[in-house]
Amino acid sequence: MLVPTAAGTPAAPAGSPADTAPSVSASTAVAQARSTEVEEQLARDPGRFRVLTGDRPTGALHLGHLLATLDNRVRLQDAGVDVVLVVADYQVITDRDDAGDLPAVVREVVLDYLAAGIDPARSTVFTHSAVPALNQLLLPFLSLVSVAELERNPTVKAEAVDAERRQGRGMSGLLFTYPVHQAADILFCRANLVPVGQDQLPHLETTRTVARRFNQRYAPTTGYFPEPEALLTPSLTVLGDDGAKMSKSRGNALELRASEDETVRFFRRARTDSERHITYEPERRPEVANLLRIGAHLAGTTPGELADAVGAAGAGRLKTVVTEAVVEGLRPLRERRAALAADGPAVVRDVLARGNARANEIADRTLADVRELMGTMYS
Structure with a gap:
């Protein structure tokens, strides 16, 4: 059985395969x-x-x-x-x-x-x-x-x-x-x-x-x-409201401490695409998939199930559903944070x-x- 190496485990001798860098794909698979x-x-x-x-x-x-x-x-x-x-x-x-x-x-x-x-x-x-x-x-x-x-x-x-x-x-x-x-x-x-x-x-x-x-x-x-x-x-990879990777330095991020109004504005600005029917296709529709992943994570469901629930209601409905999921999902965190900061x-x-x-x-x-x-x- 493969287990994390513990202190006290004998080291591999120098020059052994353990000291030779494997290929990237082999390393990832291992x-x-x-x-x-x-x-x-x-x-x-x-x-x-x-x-x-x-x-x-x-x-x-x-x-x-x-x-x-x-x-x-x-x-x-x-x-x-x-x-x-x-x-x-x-x-x-x-x-x-x-x-x-x-x-x-x-x-x-x-x-x-x-x-x-x-x-x-x-x-x-x-x-x-x-x-x-x-x-x-x-x-x-x-x-x-x-x-x-x-x-x-x-x-x-x-x-x-x-x-x-x-x-x-x-x-x-x-x-x-x-x-x-x-x-x-x-x-x-x-x-x-x-x-x-x-x-x-x-x-x-x-x-x-x-x-x-x-x-x-x-x-x-x-x-x-x-x-x-x-x-x-x-x-x-979670995208910011400009469609690029969410990053503090880019100024496109939704901070955990943000207010509910800031959350609503953030997702209102979020990019989607021109297709009305919502589907979870990360490679073909990365911006829609990003919203589905965020909403699903906070709502305790899967991106595919969330996409099916929105269906033909379009991007506007998707943004509303995701916003509600984030607001409600982060509410306990934000309340705890506010109380801690007040101390x-x-x-x-x-x-x-x-x-x-x-x-x-x-x-x-x-x-x-x-x-x-x-x-x-x-x-």
């Missing part, structure tokens, strides 16, 4: 097979898993975050998985000179977490900058990967191309090493499961490579770091104080173990 089995194991024994996931705090979270990640995190937490959430404030400066009002944005993100159902008594919410030992792991981890390997990472490659188009600004060293910083995020708490979309598999493979090579070099007999498994989530900044401070304390305890222990394995403990 990850999908593993993910299916992991879901079965989650149902049987959720307590054996620790998940690391999180967000870059560049703005309040929006509807796309809820559908693509937040609801799944709450599902894992409620199932009994140890969920660790990083608010990756250091990553805000990977591609920008001005981080903006970072404390205010972090506060909004944490409020969104709490309103969506993240329970700080069961999940750990922490910020990058508050956990020095985590970031110190970046140094030994960087020694385990080559420049060429980082340059092949899809995110790094895309940023390098983008940097060439921009005047007076190249790619930052922090962004270039982002895949290894992400490895530190995951491995500091020895997470053995990471929810990802297929496009994020190369990032996770970097983490698995770092873990494997550390074990080969410094703990060849027993191993130390787990090689985390991917929990593949649907590649759900003032102390709520977020308390959540982060608790989460940062636990993250520091874990990171300090991991760094001490790493230093001992590397022979750099001098007292």
